[in-house]
Amino acid sequence: xxxxxxxxxxxxxxxxxxxxxxxALIALSPEGTVLFWNSGAEGVFGYTAEEAVGRSIEDLTVPxxxxxxxxxxxxxxxxxxxxxxxxxxxxxxxxxxxxAVSKRLVRDEAGQPLxxxxxxxxxxxxxxxxxxxxxxxxxxxxxxxxxSADGIVLTTVTxxxxxVSPAAARMFGRDAADLLGTSLRGYLHPDEVSSAxxxxxxxxxxxxxxHVSVYRLVQPDGTARSIEVVLxxxxxxxxxxxxxxxIRDVTERTLAEEALVVANQRFTALFESGIIGILVGDxxxxxxxxxxxxxxxxxxxREDFAAGLVNWRNTTPPEWASWNAEATAELERYGRAKPRExxxxxxxxxxxxxxVGLAQMNAGQRISFSIDLTDRRRAADAIxxxxxxxxxxxxxxxxxxxxxxxxxxxxNVLSVILSYGEMLLEDLEPIDPLRTHIEEIHKAGxxxxxxxxxxLLFSRxxxxxxxxxxxxxxxxSMDRMLQRILGADVDLVSLPTPALGRVRVxxxxxxxxxxxxxxxxxxxxxTGGKLTMETANVVLDEAYAQSHLGVCAGRYVMLAVTDTGxxxxxxxxxxxxxxxxxxKGSGKGTGLGLSTVFGVVQQSGGSIWVYSxxxxxxxxxxxxxxxxxxxxVVRSAEPPTTLRGSETILLVEDDDPVxxxxxxxxxxxxxxxxxxxxxxxxxxxxxxxxxxxxxLLSDVVMPQMSGPALAKRLASMRPEMKVLCMSGxxxxxIVRHGVLDAHIAFIQKPLTPETLTKRxxxxxxx
Numbered sequence: 125x126x127x128x129x130x131x132x133x134x135x136x137x138x139x140x141x142x143x144x145x146x147x148a149l150i151a152l153s154p155e156g157t158v159l160f161w162n163s164g165a166e167g168v169f170g171y172t173a174e175e176a177v178g179r180s181i182e183d184l185t186v187p188x189x190x191x192x193x194x195x196x197x198x199x200x201x202x203x204x205x206x207x208x209x210x211x212x213x214x215x216x217x218x219x220x221x222x223x224a225v226s227k228r229l230v231r232d233e234a235g236q237p238l239x240x241x242x243x244x245x246x247x248x249x250x251x252x253x254x255x256x257x258x259x260x261x262x263x264x265x266x267x268x269x270x271x272s273a274d275g276i277v278l279t280t281v282t283x284x285x286x287x288v289s290p291a292a293a294r295m296f297g298r299d300a301a302d303l304l305g306t307s308l309r310g311y312l313h314p315d316e317v318s319s320a321x322x323x324x325x326x327x328x329x330x331x332x333x334x335h336v337s338v339y340r341l342v343q344p345d346g347t348a349r350s351i352e353v354v355l356x357x358x359x360x361x362x363x364x365x366x367x368x369x370x371i372r373d374v375t376e377r378t379l380a381e382e383a384l385v386v387a388n389q390r391f392t393a394l395f396e397s398g399i400i401g402i403l404v405g406d407x408x409x410x411x412x413x414x415x416x417x418x419x420x421x422x423x424x425x426r427e428d429f430a431a432g433l434v435n436w437r438n439t440t441p442p443e444w445a446s447w448n449a450e451a452t453a454e455l456e457r458y459g460r461a462k463p464r465e466x467x468x469x470x471x472x473x474x475x476x477x478x479x480v481g482l483a484q485m486n487a488g489q490r491i492s493f494s495i496d497l498t499d500r501r502r503a504a505d506a507i508x509x510x511x512x513x514x515x516x517x518x519x520x521x522x523x524x525x526x527x528x529x530x531x532x533x534x535x536n537v538l539s540v541i542l543s544y545g546e547m548l549l550e551d552l553e554p555i556d557p558l559r560t561h562i563e564e565i566h567k568a569g570x571x572x573x574x575x576x577x578x579x580l581l582f583s584r585x586x587x588x589x590x591x592x593x594x595x596x597x598x599x600x601s602m603d604r605m606l607q608r609i610l611g612a613d614v615d616l617v618s619l620p621t622p623a624l625g626r627v628r629v630x631x632x633x634x635x636x637x638x639x640x641x642x643x644x645x646x647x648x649x650x651t652g653g654k655l656t657m658e659t660a661n662v663v664l665d666e667a668y669a670q671s672h673l674g675v676c677a678g679r680y681v682m683l684a685v686t687d688t689g690x691x692x693x694x695x696x697x698x699x700x701x702x703x704x705x706x707x708k709g710s711g712k713g714t715g716l717g718l719s720t721v722f723g724v725v726q727q728s729g730g731s732i733w734v735y736s737x738x739x740x741x742x743x744x745x746x747x748x749x750x751x752x753x754x755x756x757v758v759r760s761a762e763p764p765t766t767l768r769g770s771e772t773i774l775l776v777e778d779d780d781p782v783x784x785x786x787x788x789x790x791x792x793x794x795x796x797x798x799x800x801x802x803x804x805x806x807x808x809x810x811x812x813x814x815x816x817x818x819x820l821l822s823d824v825v826m827p828q829m830s831g832p833a834l835a836k837r838l839a840s841m842r843p844e845m846k847v848l849c850m851s852g853x854x855x856x857x858i859v860r861h862g863v864l865d866a867h868i869a870f871i872q873k874p875l876t877p878e879t880l881t882k883r884x885x886x887x888x889x890x
Contacts, residue, residue, distance in 0.1 A: 145162060150162075156195070158181055182194055207226075273291055275290075277371060279308055280366060285306055333357060334355065337352075356368040405492070406490070423470040454482075464480060468494070478495060480492055592754065595681060596624050599638070614652055617654060618658075627748040640721050642685070645687035654688045655687050658682075678750075692738070701721075732745070764882060767878070769888060772813075773795050773818065776803065807837065822848075850875065
């Protein structure tokens with residue numbers, strides 16, 4: 125027996141108080157063995173001290189399913205020193221009683237631990253009182269929970285719903301009864317499940333701690349509502365034994381926050397975009413923020429902005445002050461100002477055109493949006509230039525058609541005048557007094573023929589005989605002649621590019637182009653100057669082609685003719701290629717020089733552009749398509765030994781005077797001529813004539829059937845017959861982009877006895 129047992133066994137006043145106490149006073153060893161048992165314990169549990177001392181307290185009073193709990197309580201007392209709790213105990217007669225236990229740790233004289241357990245008597249009445257108080261409190265709590273806008277949900281460790289308040293059920297969109305026993309995870313948005321599990325794991329590791337999170341609950345219709353959840357781990361709390369979820373519907377707040385985030389993102393994206401320059405400033409002109417686009421627009425760096433060099437007012441030229449005043453008044457009245465065009469000063473004080481819109485942000489702060497109009501104005505200028513080029517091209521095309529038609533009719537008239545004139549000269553004696561008059565008529569006709577030829581060149585209806593040439597060779601062959609035209613006071617500089625590409629052109633026409641440009645340059649330098657002729661291989665890209673009407677991208681050979689003369693006024697530049705337009709005085713030019721240049725270049729598949737500044741000079745640039753071919757070698761043809769013949773010629777011409785004069789020329793030269801006014805008569809004559817028809821001489825453009833079509837019809841009947849077509853202008857049936865059809869010989873009107881008989885003889889002898 126220990127000293128504590130001996131002292132408790134004594135009959136001191138203290139021992140009498142302990143022994144006679146109505147509460148059960150029990151002393152236990154750390155293993156749970158009963159060391160002391162007072163009369164109060166005998167009254168509570170029914171065991172006498174002799175029956176209890178020395179036995180295990182678990183065997184005496186603890187129900188079998190609560191023994192592990194009792195052992196844990198003793199272990200807790202060893203750590204905490206004392207413990208107060210309510211529990212259920214078993215009496216000797218097997219009945220159960222609810223008791224309140226106060227257990228404390230003490231030590232004997234040897235320092236060995238002992239437990240003193242005080243078990244109050246039956247606490248059922250106390251509990252009933254407590255239950256009534258708790259019931260009243262629970263009723264009040266339930267009223268608060270059921271009428272609260274916030275919801276309360278109790279879940280197990282695994283997430284099973286143990287309790288769902290009415291407000292919480294409304295947030296779930298379901299009845300509370302249907303929710304109980306189901307898993308909370310099943311109502312979370314799939315994207316929220318993993319984060320919810322991670323938060324619950326951390327919550328379980330920290331009992332009593334609270335965690336705040338926002339989740340999305342999926343509604344029965346598939347939509348989602350946002351809830352803010354305050355999680356509290358009360359699993360170890362005997363009164364709760366669950367995870368408490370205080371939830372609040374924050375859908376509207378979340379939507380507002382998301383809208384704010386989106387708005388901020390949009391503003392940030394707009395602010396940082398590379399399209400619009402944005403700055404935020406106040407009424408005094410101080411700029412508080414500017415994006416990189418605005419700084420780049422004005423040529424400032426971020427360091428310049430930090431140094432305060434960017435100011436709303438110093439970026440605007442003074443003449444735009446009224447613009448600022450008007451925009452400010454509109455801003456103050458409506459909170460925004462409609463976009464207006466103006467100019468900004470760049471850092472280097474150059475100007476940039478912009479489109480500016482203003483808006484009031486808040487008191488004293490304004491935001492401006494600026495768009496650089498440089499490219500837009502450049503594009504507008506390019507479009508205007510293209511429209512101008514198009515209108516000019518239309519005008520030139522119309523004038524060309526008119527000129528071609530006039531030249532065609534003139535060539536028919538001139539054929540008659542020149543032919544009869546030459547035949548009269550052949551018949552007149554050298555001393556005949558009429559000979560001089562006829563010669564003057566013939567000279568005038570030749571001048572008129574030259575004018576019509578130039579008109580045909582302008583209208584791209586002149587027959588060309590193209591071949592592959594090197595422009596460097598053409599310029600070299602003309603050098604001496606050009607020096608004579610320019611005179612000693614003009615310095616002629618030639619800059620040929622080595623390995624120059626080849627072009628397919630009519631050499632005679634190209635020489636005329638060069639001659640006309642040189643003559644014009646000489647007239648522009650009456651007191652002398654410098655003329656530069658340059659060749660180069662160039663590639664015209666798509667950008668150039670798009671800004672120059674009628675130009676195709678590709679490889680070209682350039683011929684540039686530049687003078688240091690008086691230049692051409694802007695108003696005149698648009699008309700210099702028009703036929704008969706001239707700035708020279710009366711009698712000093714026909715006005716067909718540059719129009720001839722234009723026509724030859726166009727008919728050769730090229731383009732010509734002119735650049736001029738008054739007082740500085742003019743540059744003509746001609747671009748001709750490059751060809752990958754060797755230079756054609758020209759072999760001079762042997763002239764016919766005679767212009768006379770006896771062959772049969774079928775002549776078809778719808779113009780009566782031309783047909784009559786052509787018949788006269790050929791018959792005077794010994795030919796047998798069968799004449800017809802149209803293709804129908806020609807076909808009839810061919811069928812009726814039994815002899816050989818050696819040559820078909822036909823006009824190109826006729827009613828009912830063209831000359832080439834007639835030749836094709838007759839070819840099957842008279843395959844040995846040769847064909848010679850004639851016309852006052854070329855037609856697509858004869859000429860394909862300036863190149864004669866290889867199967868049809870051609871003679872250009874106006875006709876003369878010499879040109880006609882020579883061409884006929886060449887063809888018959890060929």
